[in-house]
Structure formats: structure tokens, C-alpha cells
Amino acid sequence: MNTAHPPGNTHTPPGNPLQHDATDSHYLGQFIPLHYHHNMLLDDNRMSGFKAAIEHAVFPGAKVLELGGGTGVLSCLAATKAEKVWCVEYNPELVAESRRLLALNPHGHKVEVIHADAFEFLPPEPVDVVICEMIHVAMLREKQVEVIENFKQRYRKKFPDATLPLLIPTAVIMAAQPLQQDFNYHGFHAPIIQFQRPQVMQSRSIELAEPVVYSTLDLTEDSALDIHWQGSFNITMEGTVNAIRFITKNILAIDPSHGSTIDWLNDYLVLPLHQPVEVRTGDTLQLAFAYQAGGAIRTLENAMRVSKNP
Ligand SMILES: C[S@@+](CC[C@H](N)C(=O)[O-])C[C@H]1O[C@@H](n2cnc3c(N)ncnc32)[C@H](O)[C@@H]1O
Structure with missing residues (x-):
């Protein structure tokens, strides 16, 4: 659905993820x-x-x-x-x-x-x-x-x-992107979760690296609920990485006759980093996280770890 729906909480899913409660x-x-x-x-x-x-x-x-x-x-x-x-x-x-x-x-x-x-x-x-x-x-x-x-x-x-x-949909492709996000609201500093419409100019976001795909789920195959990633970004602009943008593209259908897909891009999710990192052009930024599909947004926010290799 669109992201404009009620906020989640920190309820923990049951032990066996496929054992529905x-x-x-x-x-x-x-x-x-x-x-x-x-x-x-x-x-x-x-x-x-x-x-x-x-x-x-x-x-x-x-x-x-x-x-x-x-x-x-x-x-x-x-x-x-x-x-x-x-x-x-x-x-x-x-x-x-x-x-x-x-x-x-x-x-x-x-x-x-x-x-x-x-x-x-x-x-x-x-x-x-x-x-x-x-x-x-x-x-x-x-x-x-x-x-x-x-x-x-x-x-x-x-x-x-x-x-x-x-x-x-038949598959889902997910990517992450480091941002310098303006969290200043009339002098009030509020680094909080937010959603952004895709393909709309975001005046408060500076993209410090290209997005990198962290997961591709083919829903026709067995898909694990655990999603974890450790990867890196090539920093393309000097700044402070203080947020990560999460991008999700749903492959709704594949049209082999035209070699094309019918897609739906969700609203972006932007999560603030608890510990922002200063970066320069050419740096490598490492990001690691783990979460459960269907889990609370907070679990991803708390799991994110960034570090930099000059
Ligand atoms: C994001 S909405 C999509 C609704 C509709 N398919 C559409 O595209 O507009 C998801 C729907 O799934 C329903 N839903 C959630 N969990 C369900 C479950 N375990 N069994 C049946 N329906 C469920 C919700 O009540 C909600 O109406």
C-alpha cells in the first residue's frame, strides 16, 4: 500500500515466522x-x-x-x-x-x-x-x-x-542510498523517519552516493523472512551521511514478449542514522543491517551500522 497509513509499533513477530499468530x-x-x-x-x-x-x-x-x-x-x-x-x-x-x-x-x-x-x-x-x-x-x-x-x-x-x-507481484527489488538529510524544522532539530514520493525533487535530501541493491526476492521461489546485508557505497559528494533512503521496486508482472516488466515503486523510506558520518568524495561507506520481512520499521532503524574506509 501507500506509506500514508498508521505508524507501526515494536511488537515482536512470533518465534516461527511462518507459524501465524x-x-x-x-x-x-x-x-x-x-x-x-x-x-x-x-x-x-x-x-x-x-x-x-x-x-x-x-x-x-x-x-x-x-x-x-x-x-x-x-x-x-x-x-x-x-x-x-x-x-x-x-x-x-x-x-x-x-x-x-x-x-x-x-x-x-x-x-x-x-x-x-x-x-x-x-x-x-x-x-x-x-x-x-x-x-x-x-x-x-x-x-x-x-x-x-x-x-x-x-x-x-x-x-x-x-x-x-x-x-x-512476482518479485521485489530493494536498494539503499546514503543521504545528507535536512532535519531542521524552523530551528527544531528532528531526525525522524519520513516517507518521500519517488520521482519527486526532494529539496531536503542530498544524495551522497548512488543506490545499491541489497535484496532481490523472487516470490515464486522460497523466500527467507530474514533480510540482512553488509555492503558498501562509493561516495560521490562531500557531506554528512545522517540518513539512509530505502527504495523498493515491486515487479508486478513480467512481459517476456516485450522483454519488459510492469513495476510499482513504493514511496521511499528515509531513516535517520543514530551516528552520522562525515564523508568525502572517493570514500567507501560501509552499511550493515538485518531485519525481518513484516517486522516493525524501528527494528531496521536500530539495526543500521555505518562506518567509513577512506
Ligand atoms: C494494503 S491493503 C490492500 C487492499 C487492496 N488489495 C488494494 O489494493 O487496495 C491490504 C489489505 O489486506 C488485508 N489483510 C491484512 N492481513 C490480512 C490477512 N491475514 N488476511 C486477510 N486480509 C488481510 C487488510 O485488511 C487490507 O485490507
């Missing part, structure tokens, strides 16, 4: 109130990417499953061509709202909204496409990776002869 669902942004769904519907960047990916992947007569349906918008787009869509939503308020909204739209009657936990529901028959948008920048807070891993395991057990459905 229902009480955990109230934490880490799983219950997104209705008014934030309006922000998601308004987010053209997100909507146009999903619309194009669904048009590309869903063929006439297809069977589709959506995990985390919200207002039902993506299921409704899929229903344009699909014969049947199972739309799973856990939040009762959104279950009622999506049923109301789907009834207002052509093809909405092909969508069956199911009030269930995406960690438990499986369709009665194999499906061709699975749509799941439980995505937060850096794969934090929301449970995308966990839900998809859990789904694949249960689906293979229930339908051992079926091939895995096409997944939207």
Missing part, C-alpha cells in the same frame, strides 16, 4: 482503516501498475484469488476478464464495504468476498493468478512475504498436481 494481525499495520484505503485508491502510481499487471496476467475465463482484498478494487479489475475471483479479507469493516462497492461495479458479481484470514484460506479449486498487495516499503510492517510463503506451502499440499499460479 492471529493476535499479531492487530499489529504492524494489518488493520488499515477505511479512510487509508481512499489514499490507496488515489495513488495513481500504485493503481496504474496493478491495473496493467492484472490486464496482462488475467486471461478470459481465468480463476483468480486475491489475498487482502480491502475495498475489492484489484479483484474487480481482475473480474473484467476472469470467470471467478475469490477475494479474501480479514477486516470485517472492509468485508462489508467491499461487498457494497463491488455491487456498484460491472463484473463485481463475479467476485466472492470471503471473510477469512489469508494465512488460512485456500480456494476450492486451483487458480491461475494470485494477487496480493500487503506491501510496505522495504517489506516491513505488512506480511506480504510471510503470506505468500505460507500460501505456496498450503497450496502445494492441497493441489499437488497443479502448477503454482502466477503471482502479482
Whole structure:
């Protein structure tokens, strides 16, 4: 989803990451109130990417499953061509709202909204496409990776002869970039977390190095929830590295006939460093961190360690 949703907390996910704990669902942004769904519907960047990916992947007569349906918008787009869509939503308020909204739209009657936990529901028959948008920048807070891993395991057990459905999104590429960030607000120094719209000029951010990819998750393969990285950046400008920008690109669909992908770039996440580092052009900056997909943003902020090799 867009990053404009309620802040997370420091709840720790259960021991076995794939052993879902229902009480955990109230934490880490799983219950997104209705008014934030309006922000998601308004987010053209997100909507146009999903619309194009669904048009590309869903063929006439297809069977589709959506995990985390919200207002039902993506299921409704899929229903344009699909014969049947199972739309799973856990939040009762959104279950009622999506049923109301789907009834207002052509093809909405092909969508069956199911009030269930995406960690438990499986369709009665194999499906061709699975749509799941439980995505937060850096794969934090929301449970995308966990839900998809859990789904694949249960689906293979229930339908051992079926091939895995096409997944939207199919992969995620994540990168980090050192910044000198202006944290001065009318004389008040406040180095705090922030989000930035991608492809918009950020007058308070100076990019001190090019972004470096730290993780590529192919969701069709087994993906670990542990994300850890130790890498380096070539500093291209003198300054003080006091923040790291996290960039997340979702590969919603791959179009092999054109050799292209349909992507969605999340809002950037900018996290302040507890210990800023002065750098000069030509320096090598080392960055290390580790966090769990679906974990609280704070866990990444606290895990970041930087050092410099002149
Ligand atoms: C980011 S919103 C996306 C909603 C919708 N698919 C869209 O694109 O506008 C994620 C949705 O997943 C739902 N959700 C989160 N955890 C869930 C779970 N375990 N089972 C079913 N739905 C869940 C949330 O209530 C929310 O409506």
C-alpha cells in the first residue's frame, strides 16, 4: 500500500515466522482503516501498475484469488476478464464495504468476498493468478512475504498436481542510498523517519552516493523472512551521511514478449542514522543491517551500522 497509513509499533513477530499468530494481525499495520484505503485508491502510481499487471496476467475465463482484498478494487479489475475471483479479507469493516462497492461495479458479481484470514484460506479449486498487495516499503510492517510463503506451502499440499499460479507481484527489488538529510524544522532539530514520493525533487535530501541493491526476492521461489546485508557505497559528494533512503521496486508482472516488466515503486523510506558520518568524495561507506520481512520499521532503524574506509 501507500506509506500514508498508521505508524507501526515494536511488537515482536512470533518465534516461527511462518507459524501465524492471529493476535499479531492487530499489529504492524494489518488493520488499515477505511479512510487509508481512499489514499490507496488515489495513488495513481500504485493503481496504474496493478491495473496493467492484472490486464496482462488475467486471461478470459481465468480463476483468480486475491489475498487482502480491502475495498475489492484489484479483484474487480481482475473480474473484467476472469470467470471467478475469490477475494479474501480479514477486516470485517472492509468485508462489508467491499461487498457494497463491488455491487456498484460491472463484473463485481463475479467476485466472492470471503471473510477469512489469508494465512488460512485456500480456494476450492486451483487458480491461475494470485494477487496480493500487503506491501510496505522495504517489506516491513505488512506480511506480504510471510503470506505468500505460507500460501505456496498450503497450496502445494492441497493441489499437488497443479502448477503454482502466477503471482502479482512476482518479485521485489530493494536498494539503499546514503543521504545528507535536512532535519531542521524552523530551528527544531528532528531526525525522524519520513516517507518521500519517488520521482519527486526532494529539496531536503542530498544524495551522497548512488543506490545499491541489497535484496532481490523472487516470490515464486522460497523466500527467507530474514533480510540482512553488509555492503558498501562509493561516495560521490562531500557531506554528512545522517540518513539512509530505502527504495523498493515491486515487479508486478513480467512481459517476456516485450522483454519488459510492469513495476510499482513504493514511496521511499528515509531513516535517520543514530551516528552520522562525515564523508568525502572517493570514500567507501560501509552499511550493515538485518531485519525481518513484516517486522516493525524501528527494528531496521536500530539495526543500521555505518562506518567509513577512506
Ligand atoms: C494494503 S491493503 C490492500 C487492499 C487492496 N488489495 C488494494 O489494493 O487496495 C491490504 C489489505 O489486506 C488485508 N489483510 C491484512 N492481513 C490480512 C490477512 N491475514 N488476511 C486477510 N486480509 C488481510 C487488510 O485488511 C487490507 O485490507
